[in-house]
Amino acid sequence: MQRCAILDDYQDVALSMADWTPIAGEVEPVVFNDHLDDPAAVAARLKEFPIVVAMRERTPFDAALIGALPNLELLITTGMRNASIDLEAAADAGVTVCGTPSAPGTTAELTWGLILALLRHIPDEVAGLRANGPWQTTVGGDLNGKRLGVVGLGNLGGRVARVARAFEMEVSAWSRSLTDARAAELGVERCATLEELFGTADVVTVHLALNAETRGLIGADLLARMKPGAVLVNTARGPIVDEAALTRALVRKQIAGAGLDVFEFEPKVSAELRSLKNVVLNPHLGSATVEVREEMAGIVVDNILAFLDGRRPPNIVNPQVLENP
Numbered sequence: 001m002q003r004c005a006i007l008d009d010y011q012d013v014a015l016s017m018a019d020w021t022p023i024a025g026e027v028e029p030v031v032f033n034d035h036l037d038d039p040a041a042v043a044a045r046l047k048e049f050p051i052v053v054a055m056r057e058r059t060p061f062d063a064a065l066i067g068a069l070p071n072l073e074l075l076i077t078t079g080m081r082n083a084s085i086d087l088e089a090a091a092d093a094g095v096t097v098c099g100t101p102s103a104p105g106t107t108a109e110l111t112w113g114l115i116l117a118l119l120r121h122i123p124d125e126v127a128g129l130r131a132n133g134p135w136q137t138t139v140g141g142d143l144n145g146k147r148l149g150v151v152g153l154g155n156l157g158g159r160v161a162r163v164a165r166a167f168e169m170e171v172s173a174w175s176r177s178l179t180d181a182r183a184a185e186l187g188v189e190r191c192a193t194l195e196e197l198f199g200t201a202d203v204v205t206v207h208l209a210l211n212a213e214t215r216g217l218i219g220a221d222l223l224a225r226m227k228p229g230a231v232l233v234n235t236a237r238g239p240i241v242d243e244a245a246l247t248r249a250l251v252r253k254q255i256a257g258a259g260l261d262v263f264e265f266e267p268k269v270s271a272e273l274r275s276l277k278n279v280v281l282n283p284h285l286g287s288a289t290v291e292v293r294e295e296m297a298g299i300v301v302d303n304i305l306a307f308l309d310g311r312r313p314p315n316i317v318n319p320q321v322l323e324n325p
Contacts, residue, residue, distance in 0.1 A: 003027070004029045006030065006055075007032050007053065007055055008058035012033050026308055043068035043069060049071065051072075051076075054085070060084035063089035074095070075095055078287070100296040102299075107235050145169070147202050150164075150173040152208035153188070157175075161186045204232045206236045224249075233258070233259040234260050238262040238264045243263065243273070247276075257278040261286050266284055
């Protein structure tokens with residue numbers, strides 16, 4: 001029987017979210033609820049596993065790690081994009097990599113949860129009420145009439161923009177590929193530059209994929225252009241925003257606040273960032289809903305079953321591996 005490692009299942013739900021009986025008797029799933037930072041420790045843990053399921057980018061699979069896993073044949077990541085997997089190295093090593101597509105609505109919904117939590121100081125007021133503290137200690141802000149700046153107007157960014165129109169906000173957007181036609185379709189203003197977007201928005205929300213072009217895209221210069229009363233929300237990927245620069249801007253109150261679901265080094269968050277009162281922090285909950293997790297887990301099983309049957313997995317992301325002899 002082949003063994004399948006399921007990594008970084010912090011909530012211990014992977015096995016309960018799907019029907020694993022189609023591969024019972026052929027595959028033994030082994031769940032790891034903890035996280036290992038040391039690549040050598042990861043390699044030692046996984047060296048005997050031919051199948052690995054990675055939860056998002058929690059455990060990077062670079063060329064060195066892939067090379068240290070000679071028994072690895074199938075690597076499945078939750079989500080279709082995973083910037084921490086070296087697809088070329090996997091293909092060169094004969095490792096098939098698959099993803100798990102899912103509905104994108106959950107992250108867009110969470111984005112609005114963070115925006116509202118920031119502007120209405122919901123976490124502070126909830127904590128005060130639970131502690132039987134003073135009644136009402138903050139004064140919040142409205143969305144109506146404010147400007148939302150959407151960085152990346154793809155599927156997720158478009159969903160967020162449509163909700164903003166329901167709040168009667170003005171909406172502007174920027175991405176390298178954004179066209180006037182796409183902006184007009186969603187009723188938003190296309191900004192020619194990121195500098196323009198950051199300088200005019202009351203709320204900036206990030207919805208870009210992480211790649212070489214977007215890593216560190218939002219740094220001190222852009223943050224310095226924001227209004228003092230503006231807030232930044234990131235539910236995309238942590239390294240898109242320079243976390244050290246953002247922390248400095250928050251400490252100095254150059255901007256009013258930030259709502260973060262993603263971080264530079266997950267699952268770790270700096271003590272300084274955790275100590276700030278003008279941030280709302282979530283432990284990467286964008287896809288953490290029952291509906292999405294059930295969908296992803298079911299697709300994981302489908303990909304394993306196809307692989308075992310010698311069929312092309314339905315969600316392969318490095319098809320070049322099939323060309324290797």
